[in-house]
Amino acid sequence: MRSGRAIFRVLLLPGTLWLAVLFVIPLGLVAAVSLARTNIVGLPVYGLHLDNYKSAFQSYYLPVIFRTVEYAGAATAIIGVLAYPTAYTIARFGGRLKNALIVLVILPWFVDYLVRIYAWVVILGDNGTLNGILHGLGLRGSPPVQFLNRPWAVIGGLVYTYFPFMVLPVYAALEQLDHQLIEAGRDLYASGRRVFWHITLPLSSPGIAAGIVLTFLPSLGDFATAQLLGGPDTYMVGNLIADQFSDVGDITFGSALTIVLMSVLLVVILGYLWTGSRRARAVRA
Amino acid sequence: MDRLPASQGGAGVRRARRPGRPRLLVAFTALVVCYLFAPIAVVVLFSFNKEDSLAVFGGFSTRWYVALLHDGGIHASLIASLEIGAATMMIAGIAGTALALGLERSGLRAARVVEGTVMLNLVSPEIATAVAALLIFTQLGITLSLATVILANATWAIAYVTIIVRSRLASLSSQVEEAALDLYASQWQTIRLVTLPLLWPAILASSLLVFVMSFDDFITTYFVSGLGVPPLPVRIYSMIRFGVTPEINAIGALMTVATVSLALTALALFALRRTRSGPGVVTDLNG
Known part of the structure; x- marks a missing residue:
């Protein structure tokens, strides 16, 4: 467009300022506090100390970091296995109901985050629905099966939360896929399986990559799921961070853990962008 | 949409060639849908349970809803959360729309940096942005309250509105706006009389989305809410930690009805603009 862009520059201002004051500067502050030491009353004394990072990678906390990546990774993989066939079926065979079906699938996501986790407490608890059903099936007298406080309860909770x-x-990705390519593959006598592996799957890989990033990252930072469905043995980094910002915690250590979390995020994002540019090159070639 | 008949034809041909495959996929999808809805159904069912039990349904009763009706603490929390949702929606709706217009039309190089910041905000784990907000408030000596919750929630909410409104803006042809300018409308008149009406469904839909999301936001709210009345999600969290009571089922069922109907309204607004022109619901959500 022509002249008179000044007004658009003005429109940029409020949002930019907001993000600067309440997102960018605070993140910088997290980094600064992570390098600080606490004095006797628990206030940060700024400096350039790596103590907090050392203790984050100490044998006591390192398993928590590994466990977090493991749970988030397992949840992402399971979500992929459940979500791809679902999305494929709706995109390919949904016909006129396509949009209604995809809304149906994402609708549970709009149910409150805590209520969704709580639902699994109701189902899996010692006095919960599943144990009630087992009891009714004739396992009377036997002690309740413990479903909660186990790794699979936490992973299952993450799967349920981040599925959409x-x-x-x-x-x-599947919806935008050019069906003429599939028809061409069929015309050239490729079997359905070959068409899927050589045409459909590669062409939907940008969607898969985006889905991996969008499910893995929030799973990494989750803490209510592990808090409510798990126990001390299934603590994730999020729980550790939340503890540091409670009354008894150390905010400099909590900040260091947050920076570690953001670093993992950065690695994932860079990996995503890198594979994205590789995919783009492969398409051009 | 113009490809739809061809794709349906393709599906038909496939179905004829191998009858078994879609059936298996359809069954799988049906199972996934059951898995997604079963927990919510359990919560709604047991909210009407006559007994205290979460294992056995002892008969229909509305006693837990009656208990809710008389729970003053819950009412206060509900009002606090409604205030958070409304204020966040107003701030994010206005600032996010303005930012979307600025990013798309200002032609500034610096806008790329702002855009990168918006994206980084969207993909950051919520716990990280919540910790950051908490630190800036405590370091500036701001007492945690409903206001800090609104400030912190509006930060991610602005990013959501910006992305959704911007994707709509990008799909609009700028020719309409140029026509208005050619007819001696000022830049501001063009925005007000041409651009904003075209963007209205996207603004409304994203604002509704942000209302629902901030109303039941837990992580950010948990970190930056003070000692006053806990917003509804924070109260539910402490109720669950104290022990599961069927009253939570009733809250959950009511919240489900409220948020899902608002979400459906927002999605209907997306659908509305899809039938007019432009790409579909999901492509828009993905930005």
Whole structure:
């Protein structure tokens, strides 16, 4: 467009300032506090100390970091296995119901985050629905099966919470896929399986990559799931961070853990961008 | 949409060639849908349970809803959360729309940096942005309250509105706006009379989305809410930690009805603009 862009520059201002004051500067502050030491009353004394990072990578806390990546990774993989066929079925065979079906699949996501986790407490608890059903099936008198406080309860909770973040991008990729390519593959006597592996799957890979990022990252930072469905043995980094910002915690250590979390995020994002540019090159070639 | 008949034809041909495959996929999808809805159904069912039990349904009763009706603490928390949702929606709706217009039309190089910041905000784990907000408030000596919750929630909410409104803006042809300018409308008149009406469904939909999300936001709210009345999610969290009571089922069922109907309204607004022109629901959500 022509002249008179000044007004658009003015429009940039409020949002930019907001993000600067309440997102960028605070993140810088987290980094500064992570390098500080605490004095006797628990206030940060700024400096350039790496103590907090050393203790984060100490044998006591390192398992928590590994466990977090493991749970988030397992949840992402399971979500992928559940979400891809679902998105594929809706995109390919949904017909006129496509949009209604995809809304149906993402609808549970709009149910309150805590209520969704709580639902699993109701189902899996010692006095919960599942144990009630087992009891009714004739396992009377036997002690309740412990489903909660186990790794699979936490991973299952993450799967349930972040499922839509995979379905949506995969569905979008499959929906935009040029069906003429598939028809061409069929015309050239490729079997359905070959068409899927050589045409459909590669062409939907940008959606899969976006889905992996969108499910893995929030799973990494989750803490209510492990808090409510798990126990001390299933603590994730998020729980550790939340503890540091409670009354008894150390905010400099909590900040260091947050920076570690953001670093993992950065690695994932860079990996995503790198594979994205590789994919783009492969398409051009 | 113009490809739809071809794709349906393709599906039909496939179905004829191998009848088994879609059936298996359809069954799988049906199972996934059951898995997604079963927990919510359990919560709603047991909210009407006559007994205290979460294992056995002892008969229909509305006693837990009656208990809710008389729970003053819950009412206060509900009002606090409604205030958070409304204020966040107003701030994010206005600042996010303005930012979307600025990013798309200002032609500034610096806008790329702002855009990168918006994206970084969107992909950051919520716990990280919540910790950052908490630190800036405590270091500036600001007492945690409903206001800090609104400030912190509006930060991610602005990013959501910006992305959604911007994707709509990008799909609009600038020719309409140029026509208005050719007819001697000022830049501001063009925005007000041409651009904003075209963007209205996207602004409304993203604002509703942000209302729902900030109303039941837990992580950010948990970190930056003070000692006053806990917003509803924070109260639910402490109720669950204290022990599961069927009253939470009733809250959950009511919140489900409220948020899902608002979400459906927002999605209907997306659908509305899809049928007019432009790409579909999901492509828009992905930005």
